[in-house]
Amino acid sequence: MTHEKLILAVITTNPNKIAGGAPIFTCGTREEMETIATNLEAILDGIAHALSDELLIVVKH
Amino acid sequence: MNEYTFPILFGVFVGVVTRLYLLKTDYRQYPTYLHGKIIHIALGFIAAGLGTIAVPAIMEKEFAAITFLALAASQFRDVRNMERNTLNELDQYELVPRGKTYIEGIAIVFEGRNYLVIFTSFISTLAYLVWNIWAGVIASIIGLLVARKFMSGSRLKDIVDIEYVEPHFKGAGLYVDNIYIMNIGLPARQKEILRYGMGFILKPKNFNARSTIANLGQRQAILHDVSTALGVYRDSGTPALVPLAKRDLDDGRVGIFILPQEKDIEKAKAIIGNVPTLENAIRMPTESEANKKGRKLR
Numbered sequence: 001m002t003h004e005k006l007i008l009a010v011i012t013t014n015p016n017k018i019a020g021g022a023p024i025f026t027c028g029t030r031e032e033m034e035t036i037a038t039n040l041e042a043i044l045d046g047i048a049h050a051l052s053d054e055l056l057i058v059v060k061h
Numbered sequence: 062m063n064e065y066t067f068p069i070l071f072g073v074f075v076g077v078v079t080r081l082y083l084l085k086t087d088y089r090q091y092p093t094y095l096h097g098k099i100i101h102i103a104l105g106f107i108a109a110g111l112g113t114i115a116v117p118a119i120m121e122k123e124f125a126a127i128t129f130l131a132l133a134a135s136q137f138r139d140v141r142n143m144e145r146n147t148l149n150e151l152d153q154y155e156l157v158p159r160g161k162t163y164i165e166g167i168a169i170v171f172e173g174r175n176y177l178v179i180f181t182s183f184i185s186t187l188a189y190l191v192w193n194i195w196a197g198v199i200a201s202i203i204g205l206l207v208a209r210k211f212m213s214g215s216r217l218k219d220i221v222d223i224e225y226v227e228p229h230f231k232g233a234g235l236y237v238d239n240i241y242i243m244n245i246g247l248p249a250r251q252k253e254i255l256r257y258g259m260g261f262i263l264k265p266k267n268f269n270a271r272s273t274i275a276n277l278g279q280r281q282a283i284l285h286d287v288s289t290a291l292g293v294y295r296d297s298g299t300p301a302l303v304p305l306a307k308r309d310l311d312d313g314r315v316g317i318f319i320l321p322q323e324k325d326i327e328k329a330k331a332i333i334g335n336v337p338t339l340e341n342a343i344r345m346p347t348e349s350e351a352n353k354k355g356r357k358l359r
Contacts, residue, residue: 047244050244
């Protein structure tokens with residue numbers, strides 16, 4: 001099965017609101033979250049999208 | 062040597078000249094220099110030969126020979142297949158792909174031009190044989206003019222008004238004017254995009270244009286052409302830096318977001334205006350019987 005779009009990773013500073021299948025990266029600060037998201041974006045060839053101030057997802061398009 | 066030798070040579074020559082004339086390589090660099098061109102000149106030569114030979118064949122009452130033209134048709138359909146396959150393969154390695162609609166448009170053109178060559182050779186040889194060489198020359202000029210008329214389609218500037226708009230962010234959302242383009246999560250990326258990005262609004266001049274620029278293939282063609290002409294701030298593995306075109310559902314305007322290497326508003330406008338309107342994207346809703354009645358569409 002091929003996926004059109006796929007959440008490759010979830011990066012958050014608030015783990016209470018997250019659950020599910022994609023790998024979840026919990027960070028202490030916003031800066032840490034952004035650094036990790038930048039690296040993941042480059043590694044996974046995905047785009048980091050912001051859903052809220054404390055939640056980023058990396059999506060393969 | 063017989064009475065047909067010179068007319069045939071003349072017809073073939075005119076056909077090849079027509080093909081050369083139609084085979085201008087421009088900024089798109091397709092067909093590529095030399096090898097790609099040789100293929101098309103050779104095929105043009107064959108087309109010219111077929112168009113030319115048809116005339117003496119008719120005059121000698123060799124009507125069966127005309128069936129050769131059917132062979133030509135299948136031959137040139139293969140040209141279209143060949144171009145489509147090649148371009149589709151290459152498209153995967155473009156930073157900003159052409160898109161299938163553009164590729165199909167190019168492939169159709171390659172097939173169509175060979176028929177124009179057949180036509181030009183045919184009427185030139187016919188005129189030469191019926192009257193004299195000067196009639197042949199005049200016929201070939203008419204053929205060339207007809208070919209040129211068919212070669213040049215309309216441009217985007219004929220159907221839309223182009224306006225520059227600075228792209229901006231609302232939260233994580235990137236907007237061109239009021240048209241949402243995409244969500245960019247990282248502040249560093251956002252800065253990059255604001256620094257290099259340019260936004261344009263295409264405002265359709267009428268209802269037909271609205272459907273044409275809504276076509277995804279047409280939009281991709283615009284992005285490809287702009288990125289070819291102005292360069293693109295992008296690499297493999299940076300999917301966030303991608304030129305996009307999105308539509309305003311309310312009024313059919315299209316927001317173009319591009320990341321050129323050369324940030325020049327006037328040049329970009331000229332390039333967008335010169336993008337061909339793709340044959341396969343053109344729609345004419347106003348020609349529909351139902352739409353001719355009642356309220357006028359705008």
